[in-house]
Amino acid sequence: MQSHKMIEKKRKSRDGKKHDRPQKFTRKSKFSKKRGKIEDDKRRTGPRLPQSLRIELDRINPNDQSGSEEDEGINDDVYEYEEGVPEEESKKNRRFDSVENYEYELPKDFKDENVDSDDDDDFDGGENKIAHHKGKKGDLDQLDDDVEDEDDERHLRMLQGITGMPSQAFQDRKKTKVVSEGYPESEYNPTRDVLDGDGRIAIEDLLESIQGKPGYRELRKITRQVEKKGKVLQAPLPKEDRDRLERSAAYEQSKKDITRWEPLVKRNREAPTIMFDKDTDSGFSTIGAIASEFEPRTEFEKKMSSLVNDDNVMAAHKEDGSRLLELNKISLEDYISSRNHIAKMRSLLFRHEVKMKRVKKIKSKTYHRLLKKDRLKGSVGISMDAEEAKELAMKQEFKRAEERMTLRHKNQSKWAQRIVQRGIDTQDEGTRAAMAEQLHQHALLTRKMNSMKDSSSSDDSSDEEDSENSDGSDEDKAPKLLAKAREKTRRVLEEDDGVPDSGVLSLPFMKRALKKRKEAADEEGRLAIQEFESSLKELEDTDEAKITKTGTVSGRRVFGASKTQVIEPKNKIRSSSYSSDSEAELEAQEDIDIGLGRTDDMQNNINVNSVSLYVDADIPQDSVLKNSELAKDLGPKMTYEVSILQSNTWKKMSSSRNEVDTNGKRSQKVVEPATHNQDIEFEGVGEDSDADSEGQMLDGILSSEHKSSYKLPSQAELIREAFAGDDVQEEFNKDKEEIMNLENPEPEKPAQLPGWGQWTRVQKKKGLPSWVLEEHENAKRKREEALRKRKDAHLKHVIISEKLDKKAEKLLTGTLPYPFTSKEVFEQSIRMPIGPEFNPATAVRALNRPEVVKKQGLIIKPIRYEDVDSHERGGEERRKSGQKQKIKRSKGRVKAVVAKS
């Protein structure tokens, strides 16, 4: 029942308020003027009542509040809007002064430009409003009767019947709050209408207040128009969106602009050469021509040109000089003003001078510093060339850095000083920690410096020593020095440089490192001491030696000691005896001969004898060996090793033969043909079958008999020819195999080190490890593949060398040149020579034309738009179009000339 009364009361008040409204809004508007922001906030934040009022309300109707709250709890469980306590309420700051004057007079030229979009609802029809009110009433009823569905439905139906509006319109209203208005209306407690958004301020309301004032009519008119059209201004888009849209629009536009150029650009890009031979006229040829084109642009230029081109002046200049003088006259005012100007300038200059003098006299350094600073600051503003500016900036930066360096860690910064002034104890924890950190850092740095200073102290002592040394005589300088050094190192070793207990060096890993280093140093020192000692001893020894014998020193320089003489030939002989090469043996023999001639040493003789004996013994032994070998394999096929052996033996035989033949008379003439023989016969003989070799032997003996005759090589040739065709193929095959082996070496046979694992039966049984075998297999396969890939793999009678020619490598490219992606295409593209030697004169030019053809001195003008058929291709059309253009352009020029003249 109470609530019923309340509603009635409220309705009444609302009715009454309709009359009050203008007044209320005057007040409101004042506020909105004064602190519009707050007002706005309020409006946005929705229903929020001051705390005090709420309490009051609670006191008045506790049920209602609770009921409504319950309602909210039930229906609004999705999202509960909680609002922070307004600032005015919390009273944390008292920025909001109490307002005394609520009266507000609208200024005469007031025009409310801000038509609030929130008020749009108010332009709805009046019916709606009524419906709303009714709906609200219904809501209240419903609240009154507690929540009963049936009732609700009935009520809704009734409402529908009355208003003819859909039921949803009413259902929505269910959740509205009920607030009684048992308090005076103010900005803090706005009316229900305002809170609910129903009683929004309409433009009409505002207009009413200024009725009859000037400008009212226009306003009215405008509002009417707006109403009629129902045109509503949308809120402007956010700036980002607007910009984006703008950009996209601009992009579209520019795209259109640019696509127009596309065929033109494409044509230029595709053209093998771009010719700039159309506008060969490079413009002005003389200074006069350039000058004639001059047009005054700036103020000064215009003034000058007006003076220069003045008819009077020109005429005077042409006719006679006296007129010119007349024109030159200056008026009195002009003269006075100029004189005054000069005087002013002079006085200014003088004053400046005086001032500078005074400033110069000032002795205060601070003043000068400040002055300089000011000057520098001022100079920064002045435009300089980039280089200077950069330099200056660098300088300043450096200075700043320097300052930073000096001020840091020293508690000299403003902040630190202030803290110190205030007392560190009074500061909070964080600041104190920061200060401590700084101090610590400072301490660290300074300590390091100190330690460095300590180390430098040793220099002093060395200085002293130097002075001591200088006293001593030159002779015993060295031992003294050495002794000194020893002493010093010992001292260094003995002294224990204390490891600092704090700071970085006190960290465990640093300690470790230091220790390690120290140990190393100690070791070195000890070594040094030893060295010193030893050298000292030596010095003493040498001193003694000096006394006893002076002549015998330096064993290396002296030659001719009998010992060495003996040794050298020995070595030679030994080497020669081991070498199987016949030539080497010959050499050895010679050596021995010489040796025999030279020295009569017994030992030497014996040596030689033995060697010669050995050589002698070699011959039959070898021959026997050879014979046995030959007997073993009589077939035409022989292994390679055997052949080598054979050839060796043969060589040896020949050499021995030489020995026998020549006996000692051994002239150069004789040796030469023999070697020549070898050269020719070597291959054939080496691999021949036994019969052949025997024949060769015979031949060899024979040839030795006929050595002096000229026919000898030809005879050999003859024999060679006679036996030709027997083994050439074989020989060649062997050769090929050899070369193949050289270029693709055969993998080594898998073998173990002798004795490796032989005492274990297990390994013996197992044989080689599997991976070794596998690797061997792999290598074999690889080799076979390589052999198969060779160019001469299928050509039995050909050996094609696969050796890389490094010098010819530079004639090939390592990688494909850029635009090409396939080797074939590249190689086909370079198949044609383009030089004048290979092409007709008419084609050479086109083949070798550069990308850009341009006459010297031609200015390349920016590209100009022209219509290009994007589908055309080939140079001829282009050239034609260019010609057309040229014609057009020239026409235009003619026209222009005509117009000018």
Added chain:
Amino acid sequence: MGAKQENGDPEDILPPLEQELSHELDMKVKKYLRGEGADLEVLKDKKLKGQLYTRENLYGTSAKTAAKTEKWLLPSAGGYLEAEGIEKTWRIKQDTIGREVDISSAKNQYDIVLPDFGPYTLDFTSSGRYMAAAGRKGHLAVVDMKNMSLIKEIQACVLVRETVRDVVFLHNEMFFAAAQKKYPYIYNRDGVELHCLKEHGAVTRLQFLKNHFLLASINKYGQLRYQDVTMGEMIGNFRTGLGRTDVMQANPFNGVVALGHSGGTVSMWKPTSAVPLVKMLCHPGPITAMAFHPDGHLMATSGKERKIKIWDVRKFEVLQTIRGHAKTLDFSQKGLLAAGTGSFVQIFGDFSGSRNYSRYMGHSIVKGYQIRKVAFRPYEDVLGIGHSMGWSSILIPGSGEPNFDTWLANPFETTKQRREKEIHSLLDKLPPETIMLDPSKIGTVKSAKKKEKPTKKEMEADLETAVEAAKGTAIKKKTKGRNKPSKIAVKKKEIVERAKKPFLDQQMVEEEKVAKKKRKIGEEIALPTALQRFSRKKATA
């Protein structure tokens, strides 16, 4: 067929004569295009495609112009003997030919009898204007073949008086080199001895590579030498190791020098490689003579076993084997092959173009004269024969190139032109490394074959991959106690280390090498010990 004809362009339907002409032109164009262009359709790069397209077009126009030029500006066609009915070309005697030909050609039939200085060898300049003749027993002569005048004759009994084994012209007729008893010498046209090339030793054969300005020689000991005649630098010196030979011929196409050996092998050499490029077994017996076709694709060899073989040098395959013996062989410009033995010269020819040589002509000189050298005269249908009693010249129709290119070789060269050409050819001199079996390979991409030494970057990459692979190896799970993470970590580390080791070792070796080199250089710079005491000591303050 009908449909095809309908579809064909109107150009295709031409009167037969013109069709033939166009076909001929097409053939020539094809020749000048030097092979097919690349298939541009497969290219993805449009820009490149466009560029190549224009290029190909240019090539096409160039080839077309060249073909037209050849057709209309080089009208002379080579003639040849044509037999009628039962007649055989090789039955036709020189007298018969001489009676038929014009006077200027008939002038080229002659014998010059020089009985004193033994068998003669001949060499023509590239234009065919001049001939150098060398008598074995010491006679050198330069003859102008145009007006049959002797330019200079060196009576060897006076000046040389020693064996002359070979003679060869250098780049023009102004200089020629003669291989004499001990050394080869270079003479100028006036017979003044300019150089004695002692390094070459007793040379048996000489060859001059025109484009490279290299004088190649093979001496008695089977040493092949290349000398640059412009600067005198010795470019190459190789021991062939195949014995003495006097069969040597340079391939005019690529500059490769081929040697024929007594073992029946032919080895091909270039000045930048110590091993022969190719070694092929051509005959079971010693090789007596050898010649190259001017286009460089054919080689003819003759062996002591009385066979002449014609080889395709590109494939190293024998094309044809002709029975007969030849002491000397020569190809003419048009591809006729002359083979001389005893006192008989035989000419083989293939006019079908199928590389099938058959008997074309024959000529026998006076019995008892021993032919030493046959040489076709360029741009003339003349064969020069050097023999034991002087030299003779016979007509071989169809042997010489009828159209000469004055830029290349001008028989009517003036002094000024000769000088100009000398300069040009010197400027265009090819470096010796351009001599290779297939010179068209120059400029192409290196075959990505085995490299001698990997670069540092590659080594690093290899190392990285190896380390990665090592890291990836799974470690066996072991029994409980031995499967500790720490142990696994150690093991892994070891594996990685092991993988790294070979690379690091290699690096060490290389570094050592470099260091050694440096040390060597440093030692070189340092004064010899004997002089060190004279070096100025540092001034002591």
